Amino acid sequence: xxxxxxxxxxxxxxxxxxxxxxxxxxxxxxxxxxxxxxxxxxxxxxxxxxxxxxxxxxxxxxxxxxxxxxxxxxxxxxxxxxxxxxxxxxxxxxxxxxxxxxxxxxxxxx
Numbered sequence: 369x370x371x372x373x374x375x376x377x378x379x380x381x382x383x384x385x386x387x388x389x390x391x392x393x394x395x396x397x398x399x400x401x402x403x404x405x406x407x408x409x410x411x412x413x414x415x416x417x418x419x420x421x422x423x424x425x426x427x428x429x430x431x432x433x434x435x436x437x438x439x440x441x442x443x444x445x446x447x448x449x450x451x452x453x454x455x456x457x458x459x460x461x462x463x464x465x466x467x468x469x470x471x472x473x474x475x476x477x478x
Contacts, residue, residue, distance in 0.1 A: 378404070438472045445471075 382400065389395060413420035442450045448457055449467045 434475060435472055438475050442467060442471045 386392065386395065414424050415421065439450070446467045448454055449464055454464070
């Protein structure tokens with residue numbers, strides 16, 4: 369069922385792109401098909417091929433490490449506003465977007 373939903377989503381997105389295209393005659397079915405095939409191959413390599421799966425896991429570990437640097441910097445700058453004590457300070461109001469998410473966005477390359 370999940371595969372059918374994914375395929376339906378791709379077809380719907382392609383149909384929307386085709387419907388919104390200014391010049392429908394310039395759409396190359398060969399290019400679109402090659403791009404879809406490339407997407408399926410890359411997804412298969414990442415999900416079912418052990419070295420591809422390992423590569424994705426290593427990339428995730430790297431991103432997690434960079435995010436931990438962001439958390440440490442946020443804790444240094446904002447103190448209790450980003451830690452577990454924030455719930456005590458603000459009585460369970462949840463996290464403050466500006467102090468938790470925006471410092472991570474700053475780390476992204478431009």
